[in-house]
Amino acid sequence: MPDDGCKSIVDRIGVWIRDGTSRGEREAVRGHLAVCRRCRDLVEELVDVAGGLARVAA
Known part of the structure; x- marks a missing residue:
C-alpha cells in the first residue's frame, strides 16, 4: 500500500x-x-478488478 505521501x-x-x-x-x-x-501498480490492480467486475455483470 502506498505511504502517507500518496494518501491524497x-x-x-x-x-x-x-x-x-x-x-x-x-x-x-x-x-x-x-x-x-x-501507485501505478495500485491503478493497474484496480483496473484489472474493475474489468473483471464488468465481465461478471455482463
Whole structure:
C-alpha cells in the first residue's frame, strides 16, 4: 500500500479510473503516477478488478 505521501492521490484513484475527477485532479493524479511506481501498480490492480467486475455483470 502506498505511504502517507500518496494518501491524497490514493483517495482519488477510484474516481480517476472512472473518469470522474476534475481537470486539475486528473493532472495531479497523472503527475503523481508518473513518478510513483507503487501507485501505478495500485491503478493497474484496480483496473484489472474493475474489468473483471464488468465481465461478471455482463
